[in-house]
Amino acid sequence: MSLSTGGQFDFGGVDLPSVDGNTSILLVGDDAGALESVSYRLLAGEEPAALLHTQSSGRAVQRDLNGVQSGAGDNARVLTPEGAATGDDVTVVDDVGDLTSVGMHLSATLDEVQAAGERFRAGIYLGTDVAASVSDTRSMYRFLNSNFLTPIRRNEGLGVCAMDTTTDIGADVDSTLAGMSSSFSARVDVERMGRREVRLDTDDLGAAGQSVTLSL
Amino acid sequence: MVRSVLTVEQSDDVDALASAVDAEESLTATRCTSVQAAREALQDRSFDCVVTEYEFDDGSGLEVVEAIRETDPQTPCVLFTSVKPGEIDTASFEDLIVEYLNKDLPDVYDRLGYVVEDLIEHSTQVGFLKPDDEDERLEALREYDVEELPVEESFDRLTNLVATHFDVAVAFVGLIEEDRENFLACHGADWDSLTREETICTHSMLQEDVMVIEDISADRRFSDNSSLENLGIVSYAGANMTTSDGQVIGQLCLIDYEPREFSPAQREQLQQFAATAMEILELRQTVLDARATEVEG
Numbered sequence: 001m002s003l004s005t006g007g008q009f010d011f012g013g014v015d016l017p018s019v020d021g022n023t024s025i026l027l028v029g030d031d032a033g034a035l036e037s038v039s040y041r042l043l044a045g046e047e048p049a050a051l052l053h054t055q056s057s058g059r060a061v062q063r064d065l066n067g068v069q070s071g072a073g074d075n076a077r078v079l080t081p082e083g084a085a086t087g088d089d090v091t092v093v094d095d096v097g098d099l100t101s102v103g104m105h106l107s108a109t110l111d112e113v114q115a116a117g118e119r120f121r122a123g124i125y126l127g128t129d130v131a132a133s134v135s136d137t138r139s140m141y142r143f144l145n146s147n148f149l150t151p152i153r154r155n156e157g158l159g160v161c162a163m164d165t166t167t168d169i170g171a172d173v174d175s176t177l178a179g180m181s182s183s184f185s186a187r188v189d190v191e192r193m194g195r196r197e198v199r200l201d202t203d204d205l206g207a208a209g210q211s212v213t214l215s216l
Numbered sequence: 217m218v219r220s221v222l223t224v225e226q227s228d229d230v231d232a233l234a235s236a237v238d239a240e241e242s243l244t245a246t247r248c249t250s251v252q253a254a255r256e257a258l259q260d261r262s263f264d265c266v267v268t269e270y271e272f273d274d275g276s277g278l279e280v281v282e283a284i285r286e287t288d289p290q291t292p293c294v295l296f297t298s299v300k301p302g303e304i305d306t307a308s309f310e311d312l313i314v315e316y317l318n319k320d321l322p323d324v325y326d327r328l329g330y331v332v333e334d335l336i337e338h339s340t341q342v343g344f345l346k347p348d349d350e351d352e353r354l355e356a357l358r359e360y361d362v363e364e365l366p367v368e369e370s371f372d373r374l375t376n377l378v379a380t381h382f383d384v385a386v387a388f389v390g391l392i393e394e395d396r397e398n399f400l401a402c403h404g405a406d407w408d409s410l411t412r413e414e415t416i417c418t419h420s421m422l423q424e425d426v427m428v429i430e431d432i433s434a435d436r437r438f439s440d441n442s443s444l445e446n447l448g449i450v451s452y453a454g455a456n457m458t459t460s461d462g463q464v465i466g467q468l469c470l471i472d473y474e475p476r477e478f479s480p481a482q483r484e485q486l487q488q489f490a491a492t493a494m495e496i497l498e499l500r501q502t503v504l505d506a507r508a509t510e511v512e513g
Contacts, residue, residue, distance in 0.1 A: 091302065100278070100309045104301035104316035115321050134311070136440035138343030138413060142313040146292075150315070150340040170436035172429075179422035183345035 009121065009158040012069060014041045015212040016205055019186075021119060021156025024149055025205075026181055028163050029190030032126065034198045035162040037216045038190050039125045040064050042160045044072035049121040050109045051076060052102065054129035057083025058090025077109050097133030099140070103147040110151040122152060123160045128167035137171060149183070159184075219336050220261075221245050224254045224268035224280050225296075232325065233267065233296065240329035251275035255283050262288060264336045267328070270297040270304060278309045285312060290342045290395065290413055292335035296328070313341060339395070344418045347464070354394055356463035362391065362400065365500040371401030371493065378468065378489050379403045382453075382482065386471035389457075389493050392421055392464075405471070407447070414443040417467040420454035426483040428453045431475040451476035453483070455490035457497070468493050 008018040019025075025042065029035050032055075043049050044065050049072065053061045058080050062073030078090050079102065085092040091109070093102055106122075113120045124130065131140045144161070152159040161184070165173050181187040186204035193199050196216045203209060219242055225233040227249040234245035246263070248254040251274045257263075258280075266284055268277035281293045295304075295314045306312075315335065317324060335341065347353055371389045379387035386404035390397045397415045399407050412418045419437060420427035429452040432438035449471050457466035468490035470478075478486070 098306055100306040100312045100314070101301060101304070103313050104295065104304065104306075107314075107316040108301050108318055111317060111321070115323070131436075135436065136311065137437040138441075139311045139313065141345050142341055142343040144345070145343075146313050146315055146341045150334075150338065153338070154334060170439075172435065175419070175423065175427060176437065178424075179345055179419050182347045182422040185348060 024159040024184040026184040031192040034192045044068035049076040051123040099143045127161045131169040219264040222263040236325040236328045254280045267294045292341040357465040375403035384470040391466040455487045457494040
């Protein structure tokens with residue numbers, strides 16, 4: 001179970017140290033399934049969550065979050081181009097490349113959560129799908145700055161953005177990720193070690209050179 | 217410093233919006249009640265932030281945002297409206313990014329001033345990424361009194377030497393300020409500065425190694441950048457100028473008007489030249505500081 005205590009965000013079931021509010025984590029790997037599983041582990045907590053998911057329906061995302069921690073999915077709002085909109089929790093956007101619309105939806109969702117006086121966890125899965133859908137990467141950066149990193153900073157939230165290195169984003173992916181890494185609080189590299197096991201490597205969370213194994 | 221905010225709202229509500237902005241000591245609001253009036257205001261002067269309603273008789277608030285993005289793309293914009301995001305027509309505005317505030321939320325008028333101040337203070341809608349320790353980096357940059365340092369001739373000689381060594385059209389030394397990159401010396405072109413959003417160095421500075429773009433038309437970070445296109449830039453290599461405490465304050469860069477590759481050895485050489493540029497800057501600053509101490513003594 002993931003609990004946040006003393007103003008920190010904990011990651012239940014993941015052997016990573018708790019982090020303070022206003023922490024943004026860049027998840028990087030070449031296995032989309034592993035990135036998705038790790039994203040859910042980091043985003044499932046007691047706090048409300050808001051997640052832009054580029055590939056799955058809102059209901060599927062909520063189900064998966066509930067599978068990580070009971071109630072986490074019920075307490076999550078999902079923005080997605082897939083499936084049907086349901087209630088206030090799942091919003092469907094026509095095109096993930098329409099960052100004007102996606103940004104306003106994400107901004108409104110996080111503002112509503114913040115206005116209720118709660119801290120939140122916010123996620124983007126997959127950031128590389130967003131990058132691949134825009135013709136000018138500056139739009140992606142403006143979106144990240146305005147609608148993702150700013151609400152996290154302003155409200156002492158936790159943010160997780162997953163990047164799949166196998167996606168063609170129309171730019172040198174290693175160079176792009178090197179740049180993004182310096183703008184996020186931490187980078188965690190995700191490598192699948194077996195069918196149900198991944199390794200997480202990070203130099204930025206807790207002890208330098210930390211490596212942990214996670215069962216999926 | 218008082219920051220100017222363009223508030224665009226229907227006539228019945230414009231006073232409430234402007235008053236919410238004016239309530240912050242550091243902000244002063246200019247009122248407009250139509251898209252056309254806002255366009256004219258933007259032509260007359262610059263603003264630090266725009267707060268606009270969505271619905272107007274003569275257009276939409278996104279047209280106001282579009283107008284300021286054309287002239288000043290780094291200016292933060294807030295769409296302040298009761299219209300839900302899903303009801304907003306974005307078909308013609310896919311690359312406009314705004315902060316959305318639902319004006320029906322409780323206390324939103326009380327929060328608006330803080331939000332606007334935060335948007336301006338943190339340059340939250342720029343189209344480039346900043347290092348996580350940007351404040352410390354800018355503080356390190358301020359240690360160098362560039363206006364007073366006699367570095368121009370030294371850097372002119374260095375960029376001349378570098379351009380010849382690598383056989384490139386342009387070589388420059390640039391310092392990366394909060395919003396712009398200012399070129400201290402530029403061999404082969406007459407460039408003074410570019411905005412952070414336009415310059416390739418804003419990406420290069422985030423990387424430890426020399427960054428090479430062999431052909432910017434094949435890279436979406438730069439292929440739609442009309443400023444680079446207008447300057448004729450096709451290929452790029454940039455190395456960090458790093459202070460002794462690890463802050464990247466500038467770049468030594470190579471530009472060519474045709475696609476170029478750079479070998480590992482050439483990249484290492486460029487890094488060495490960048491280190492030399494940094495040493496020149498540090499030594500000049502040390503001499504300036506020593507003279508100031510003598511005068512004070």
